[in-house]
Amino acid sequence: MATTDIGAADRRAGVEALFARKRLLSFGLPGLILAYFVYVFFAFDIPGLAERARMDNAAILVSDAYSYKTHVTRDNRTGGITVAVEGEAKGTYPEGMTPDWLEMTGADSARVALPGGHQARIDGETSVFTVPGYGEVSLTASRRGIDMQLPTEEVPDWISASSSRVTVTTEAGRMIVTKARTEVYRYSFGWELFWFTLDSPFYGKSLGELAALAVSSDRLVEGQSNIAAMVSDVWTNKMWRHGDVLWALFETMLMAFLGTMGAALVALPLAFLAAKNFTSFASIRFGVRRVFDFVRGVDGLIWTIILSRAFGPGPLTGALAILITDSGSFGKLFSEALENVDDKQIEGVRSTGAKPMQRYRFGVIPQIMPVLLSQILYYLESNTRSATVIGAIVGGGIGLLLTQAIITQKDWEEVSYYIVLIVLMVILMDTISGWIRRRVIKGSDGGH
């Protein structure tokens, strides 16, 4: 009787201790995480972030990603009006060609129709911006400065004016007048000149017209069928450089493919040396394993830097960086897989008089193939993403184009184009590798 009492008391004490521990864990752990976040909050200076954050940049980014602006520019020193998409030389409208919202009323005067009833008129040195519900803002540029005429006494807050520069900003468009030039920006929806640039004979044609041209026999470009001319105009589009972009995308995939497969080829023989059941010399095993650890520990970043010094920028450097880093990881994974193989199959092959190479080929490889393949495919997927970053560092592939486009801080439509392409590329690689995995691994399971 007494013994059971003690037993019950012990159990009770044990349960209470367990509850106390659980209570501590369930309150202590969230508390600890919270404390860490508070520390990070101040370590990363998040209160100061609100000041540093450039929300105007965010607005530019978002609006630029789905719209573009066309500049109508009058040179106030020499006269003459030019129209250019994003103000770039490669987007300049050729002589005699204007967008339909622009009316050239003279050699040195033009009328720009803006959305919502807004209008901008350029007439030599004088330009007039009409805002519905407010009136006309008249600006005259001269050597001395800018003369501004407003319908109201007060300058509204959407006009920023100084003696040398006046900016009128409305939702419909923008006008900037300086002594040197008068500019009107008109915003339009979409990605400008995505298929054909202005110098292409196919610019501005609808899909139906293009289809009709594609099958028609009269040629717009001498010595080339219309389809070939269209493809070549899109491929060499100077604004978007589709050809270069697709090459860069291909380079990135090439980096991932060469790096991953090369790493697997290097790691497989070394993994035999690191597996307990294939190498009886402990010192060799130890040495090879430390090589794997070293290669993995020297991060991909460091390998990338070292290799880009030796091989210069380009896809090969990126591929080699992936190859070296991953051969360490593969070596470790493969040697673990090798240590788990079933000896019976190898003995069976040996009993038929097979030599060592044949034993590996028929006794070992079929056993580890599914594990190997699924690891390789998994790394191929993840390396497609890494190759983007590595490309940004070594200067190759889509990563390079992306960083370049972001550094200019104005081609956000190109940035969003690249992002879409990168995501599509990653999804494509995931799909291909998933398909191979299902086919090959299921197939080999059935075969054995």
Add this chain to the structure above:
Amino acid sequence: MADITAGAGRGAEDIRDAYMAMTRRKRMYGGIILAIFVVLMVSGFRLADGRNAGGFWDGITNIFQFPSEVVAEAAENAANLPGLMWKFLPSLIETLNIAAASTLIGAMAAVVLSLLSTRGLARWPRLVGLFRRIMDIMRAIPEIVIALVLIFILGGGPVPAMIAIAFHTAGALGKLFSEVNENASLQPVEGLHSVGANWTQRMWLGVIPQVAPNYLSYGLLRFEINIRASAILGFVGSGGIGYDLKNAFSWGQGRYDEVAAIFILLFLSIVFFDQLSSHYRNKLIGRA
């Protein structure tokens, strides 16, 4: 009797022929795949070699040139190294903080996403597919894309990298977590349901305790990956040790002792956390 043996003999022959044909076909397919693979590798290598600024065969000869310069300079100023390592320690801590914070935030988001996208546990069973697609997209966007865009808006510093890595982590861990969830027993959930627990309580008390060890193990593995990622993101513009490495590197010769100090710091911390996480993962998996 004779008939039967003859029939059996023909049957065996048929089987043997069929088997040999199958083997030949398999070998042929294997050979074709191998040949395609070799062609892809060789042509891919030649293409990459051609588009690289420096060729492979030139580069391979001076592959040790830069490391030897770094080692030589580091050896010259060996006395400075501990001081330099001390100087860069705060950046290393920043890199580790980026990795830890983003792993924590990403993992917390991943827990919610994974529960919402597991059949049988989901709060809104019709939206399982939607949450899965969301995780696919989160996984597909490389960290550098988000980081670079955020650097433009938020300015340099650790926050863009943290958000970028956390975003990717949420997608990557979410998928692994939901695979874990699928193996969780539903009995505790049903038990809790019968006493009137709401969805949050059912998940928190019925599912999380079952799967926590596996979550933790994946989380540790992810932390290890994120340390590397946060070092790399530093190199392209957000804070931490990667940024210092880029600066030290762009100074060129004469500052390679700093490069060496950063290499050593990075190497040691990666190896340390690698060992630490694999130790705890083995413990967790052993216990589970």
